Amino acid sequence: MILTLLKSRFADALSGIADDPAQLLDMIKSSQDPKFGDYQANCAMPLGKKLGQPPRDIAAQIVERLDVADFCEPPEVAGPGFINLKLKEEWLTEQVNGILVDDRLGVTPVSEPKHVVVDYSSPNVAKPMHVGHLRSSVIGDAICRILRFAGHKVTSDNHIGDWGTQFGMIIYGYKHFVDQAGYEEDPVGELARLYRLVNQLSDYHAAVNSLPDLEQKLSAAQQALTTAEAGGEPKDKSEKKQRKALRKSVSGLEQQVGSTRKIMEAVRSSPVVSSAADEHPDIARLARLETSKLHAGDKENLKLWNEFLPACLSALQSVYDRLDVSFDLTLGESYYNPMLADVVSSLQEKGLARESDGAQCVFVEGNDAPFIIQKSDGAFTYATTDLATIQYRVKELGADEILYVVDKRQSEHFNLLFQTCQLWGFEDLKCQHVSFGTVMGDDNKPFKTRSGDNVGLESLIDEAVSRAAEIVAENDDKRPEPWLDADARAAVSEVVGSGGIKYADLHHNRDSDYKFSWDKMLATNGDSATYMQYAFARICGIFRRAETTRAFVREAGAAVRISTPQERALVLQLLSLGEAIQTALTDYRPNILCDWLLSTAERYSQFFDKCPVLKADSEELKASRLSLCELTARALELGLRLLGIKTAEVL
RNA sequence: GCCCCGAUAGCUCAACUGGAUAGAGCAGCGGUCUUCUAAACCGCAGGUUGCAGGUUCGAGUCCUGCUCGGGGUACCA
Numbered sequence: 205m206i207l208t209l210l211k212s213r214f215a216d217a218l219s220g221i222a223d224d225p226a227q228l229l230d231m232i233k234s235s236q237d238p239k240f241g242d243y244q245a246n247c248a249m250p251l252g253k254k255l256g257q258p259p260r261d262i263a264a265q266i267v268e269r270l271d272v273a274d275f276c277e278p279p280e281v282a283g284p285g286f287i288n289l290k291l292k293e294e295w296l297t298e299q300v301n302g303i304l305v306d307d308r309l310g311v312t313p314v315s316e317p318k319h320v321v322v323d324y325s326s327p328n329v330a331k332p333m334h335v336g337h338l339r340s341s342v343i344g345d346a347i348c349r350i351l352r353f354a355g356h357k358v359t360s361d362n363h364i365g366d367w368g369t370q371f372g373m374i375i376y377g378y379k380h381f382v383d384q385a386g387y388e389e390d391p392v393g394e395l396a397r398l399y400r401l402v403n404q405l406s407d408y409h410a411a412v413n414s415l416p417d418l419e420q421k422l423s424a425a426q427q428a429l430t431t432a433e434a435g436g437e438p439k440d441k442s443e444k445k446q447r448k449a450l451r452k453s454v455s456g457l458e459q460q461v462g463s464t465r466k467i468m469e470a471v472r473s474s475p476v477v478s479s480a481a482d483e484h485p486d487i488a489r490l491a492r493l494e495t496s497k498l499h500a501g502d503k504e505n506l507k508l509w510n511e512f513l514p515a516c517l518s519a520l521q522s523v524y525d526r527l528d529v530s531f532d533l534t535l536g537e538s539y540y541n542p543m544l545a546d547v548v549s550s551l552q553e554k555g556l557a558r559e560s561d562g563a564q565c566v567f568v569e570g571n572d573a574p575f576i577i578q579k580s581d582g583a584f585t586y587a588t589t590d591l592a593t594i595q596y597r598v599k600e601l602g603a604d605e606i607l608y609v610v611d612k613r614q615s616e617h618f619n620l621l622f623q624t625c626q627l628w629g630f631e632d633l634k635c636q637h638v639s640f641g642t643v644m645g646d647d648n649k650p651f652k653t654r655s656g657d658n659v660g661l662e663s664l665i666d667e668a669v670s671r672a673a674e675i676v677a678e679n680d681d682k683r684p685e686p687w688l689d690a691d692a693r694a695a696v697s698e699v700v701g702s703g704g705i706k707y708a709d710l711h712h713n714r715d716s717d718y719k720f721s722w723d724k725m726l727a728t729n730g731d732s733a734t735y736m737q738y739a740f741a742r743i744c745g746i747f748r749r750a751e752t753t754r755a756f757v758r759e760a761g762a763a764v765r766i767s768t769p770q771e772r773a774l775v776l777q778l779l780s781l782g783e784a785i786q787t788a789l790t791d792y793r794p795n796i797l798c799d800w801l802l803s804t805a806e807r808y809s810q811f812f813d814k815c816p817v818l819k820a821d822s823e824e825l826k827a828s829r830l831s832l833c834e835l836t837a838r839a840l841e842l843g844l845r846l847l848g849i850k851t852a853e854v855l
Numbered sequence: 856g857c858c859c860c861g862a863u864a865g866c867u868c869a870a871c872u873g874g875a876u877a878g879a880g881c882a883g884c885g886g887u888c889u890u891c892u893a894a895a896c897c898g899c900a901g902g903u904u905g906c907a908g909g910u911u912c913g914a915g916u917c918c919u920g921c922u923c924g925g926g927g928u929a930c931c932a
Contacts, residue, residue: 235875236874236875249912267857283913370931551920572928574930576930613927668925683892712867712869713868719866719867744892746891784871795869799869799871800867813897
């Protein structure tokens with residue numbers, strides 16, 4: 205890696221000037237602007253400050269001692285003390301020719317591989333996956349792929365919710381409302397219907413119970429607000445704040461009352477549902493009871509659970525197949541059930557857990573809320589399961605590090621979990637909550653259908669693929685003679701559609717919320733999956749035109765020669781994959797790799813525009829450019845594959 | 856109340872964890888196809904990085920206060 209080489213030379217140059225060069229070496233990076241060269245070292249400024257000398261003098265001293273003449277032009281000192289480095293073209297040529305037949309594009313595996321367990325996707329199996337599971341699945345899968353490529357041992361684990369309250373709900377639903385014919389025809393669809401129904405009915409009764417109280421609170425708040433707005437000093441700061449808080453609580457209550465009424469109306473508007481509601485007034489408690497019966501080993505419920513689970517799992521699997529997302533393990537909550545009691549007693553023995561309001565809690569310094577590991581009714585919580593899971597992953601799997609690719613709203617839970625885990629004795633384990641933001645709709649609220657339901661993941665994929673199909677067809681129809689038959693169009697649509705979904709998610713910084721947009725997702729230009737897939741397909745087109753194959757060109761191994769700025773820029777880009785991967789992994793941000801791919805595709809498009817391959821000036825140049833094309837194709841293919849995105853030879 | 860997170864071009868988002876003149880893509884305007892896929896390329900225009908201070912050679916990035924928005928906050932996961 206170029207950066208590694210530079211760092212080692214700078215380490216030599218800095219020894220004797222600085223006592224702790226590690227931090228300074230991190231200040232060497234690729235230049236943002238080509239006019240500053242290819243790489244820049246920013247370490248002279250902090251060093252100058254530390255030594256009390258002008259940074260430019262320090263920079264000059266470093267340059268004096270720096271031995272990079274074998275691969276760089278003479279370094280230049282600029283501005284306050286930046287050291288700008290430009291790589292020699294002969295050296296770049298040598299480097300690129302060194303990776304012509306390398307599947308890894310010169311990226312060497314890490315010297316100290318870790319065993320990383322990656323926990324992602326983790327849906328509740330009782331209900332169909334929705335758009336909320338997309339980010340976790342796609343980001344988690346990409347991180348696994350990148351980690352593996354970097355040389356780490358990865359265990360991907362789908363920590364499915366297969367043991368919680370939602371199972372009590374479908375068991376209750378099955379016992380009272382099942383449509384046997386529907387269940388036999390489509391078990392998962394019927395179970396999902398039952399889940400929604402039971403959920404709706406318990407929400408209904410909760411709504412009926414809470415409405416009077418809510419209305420009372422609302423009118424009290426409204427009254428308080430009116431009083432506050434009428435009297436008092438308009439400019440008084442604390443009163444202003446108070447009014448603001450009141451307004452907020454009024455609008456919050458209004459919303460609550462509104463949604464509560466909506467829940468009631470929805471039930472009342474359907475005679476069937478309405479009478480079901482009347483016949484099952486205690487449904488919420490009874491559904492919970494089914495859950496605890498299941499946990500206690502009740503024969504009938506366990507039998508139903510064993511019957512439901514395979515069907516639910518296979519429904520999940522079909523979505524994962526479609527997304528090309530896979531797992532080494534699928535160990536759900538039920539797997540850890542037998543270990544939970546020991547977790548609690550172990551924490552009690554160590555004096556970490558104690559009783560509070562009837563529940564077993566771990567209190568972690570600096571946190572008001574306790575970490576509840578056993579509820580007052582004796583049931584365990586997901587905190588308990590998560591602790592048992594950590595224990596299992598360390599002791600049985602030998603994990604060095606665990607990543608949780610989970611919604612950022614759960615950060616407090618993970619804070620408590622990780623701190624408890626430290627106290628419990630897993631000091632050497634590194635845990636990280638790889639958090640991500642919410643997928644928003646046009647209204648800047650979480651992405652929902654018009655009726656307010658979650659968007660099903662399967663229908664989302666279907667929609668993406670069918671929109672992609674239109675684009676593919678439209679584009680192919682523009683040609684004098686279409687290139688694609690119906691089967692090929694369908695295959696390409698799948699690649700473009702699912703690639704679009706994934707890239708749209710991955711190219712955002714995972715921590716930010718992003719607004720869902722079909723148009724952006726399936727944009728055929730700009731920062732989109734299609735842009736890169738298109739660059740790849742154009743390369744394949746050249747090989748077809750040349751009546752040769754990528755394998756043949758690769759085998760021939762003609763040397764790359766740099767003859768234009770476009771070729772230089774492309775070569776430099778291709779040599780920087782290792783850096784992109786390293787940066788992407790420092791904080792598990794796949795968007796860094798997206799940037800690298802975009803930049804690679806851009807530079808290829810520029811090359812494609814300015815540098816004829818088949819009509820190059822000489823046979824030698826043609827061979828050189830064919831080699832460069834083959835290498836770029838491999839780079840795009842590899843980079844996209846690390847994100848879980850496929851390519852097609854013809855678009 | 857307390858605790859987190861965010862506010863960057865008209866829109867959607869970046870910004871390699873403190874580096875040079877804050878970048879892309881859309882949308883807008885203008886150029887480039889008898890030549891390897893125009894799903895492309897090139898150019899123009901677009902900014903007081905929410906506000907006010909502070910830290911330093913240097914701040915979108917760190918600190919303090921404020922405004923606005925989002926999320927969380929004891930037995931759902």
